Amino acid sequence: MAKKFYITTAIDYVNGRPHIGHAYEKIITDIIARWKRLKGFDVYFLTGTDENAQKNAQAVKEKGVKSKDFVAKNSKEFEKLCEELNLSNDDFIKTTDSKHVKVAQAIFKKIFDKGDIYKKKYSGLYCLGCEAFLTERDLVEGKCPEHNKAPKIVEEENYFFKLSKYEKEILRLVSSKDFIIPEGFRKEIVNRIKQDGLKDISVSRPGLSWGIDVPNDKKHKIYVWIDALSNYISALGYPSGVKFKKYWPADVHVIGKGINWFHSVIWPGLLISAGVKLPKKIWVHGYLTFNGQKISKSLGNAINPSEIISKYGVDPTRYVLIKDIPFNQDGDFSEEALKDRNNNELANDLGNLVSRTLTLCEKYPYCGNDDGLFKSLNLVKIGNYFDSFEIHLALEEIWKFVRASNKYINDKEPWKNEDCREVVLYNLLEALRVISVLLSPFIPETCEKINKQLGVKAGDLKTVKFGLVKKYNVKREGVLFKKI
């Protein structure tokens, strides 16, 4: 039986339309999901929307429509984005789904029954952007640095979760090098716990009109982060669903750096208390910036990914986001970079290689043995980069083979060099077939087109070797990438 692999993105707030930062997270998750499928894993890939947040409801007031309709309409935009991005997600969860609501309440109740939830009067600084209470230490010049706004002073009676009770276990968990990657983001969490310790956290808000009711106390809504985090198990049918039994614990939660604490500390705390197994890994990514500033709905500098995709195509969009955002840092998004990479890398390197090879193969016969071209393909290295989630390096390593193939065709000149033509063309066809398998996690639409022109079916990792396909059914069809 194939080994299972469960991977998730964060679920997005629906207080506005999706922006390119959301697209980025979904793409990198999709790449890992597709890679694991190539390796033969039984993959479950979940994404969705976080619909019960107060800030979603707040956004409605400004527009004068019903919360329910507003949230449903925006959620559709995120679902549409998944299609536009050509994501291979297996499910799309919405936290207003009744199936989710029941699970969020069941978890709250389980933790309550365990004696880990109590009521107390509380005063704190609430940042609506984060949907979280902040401490003075979190603020920069009195403002939340994520959202550039001063938090509101809130005084209310809340239910509290005894997070402090689990400090030792959580510290042990985050101290393991495997749990939070990359290392810089792991250290941040470890240092914060060591410095401040873990305090109990508020897990309900009184008097809100939007959200999930606390079980047996309709005056309170479940704090949206508790509700949101539980999506990762509600989507699988916790506690008794077949999918839950098969796929939980998650192999990777993919998230942005601003919500690391919720995933690496609070989520494990809740799960330990509820007696549920812990996720295996939190993969934290940096932010997409625009002129150096975080792209966000709250900051009002959002770039609409749908527009970028319809202007330049899905694969150039996916490609540039991987190339320009390093593993553990922020990266600037720019249309100029997209155009450059489309023209110089996708069209010149890959597009030309495919078009030149296929033009020749339509004219001349091809067959022969390994001519040394495959020496420049290092599958072990590529696999290692994927395993350590350094997908931009995996892409770079695959691209070395694309460049080597271009150099090979230039050096051998099969269009005029009859002596070696048959062998060179066969080696190039095999290279294209293998390139198409390896690039399929990154630019799946293009790889489908390459396969169609080669007359082969999409292969998995076992097919990444020379000499597997003897006979091609070559049929050239238009250019892969238009120059912009």
Ligand code: ME8
């Ligand atoms: O945080 N670049 O929702 P969200 C890259 N609902 N990633 C970005 C980004 C940017 N400029 N801006 C946001 C939430 N993200 C919660 C999550 S999960 C149980 C609940 C990332 O819509 C962000 O870090 O603000 C997060 O991982 C995801 O997009 C959704 O952000």
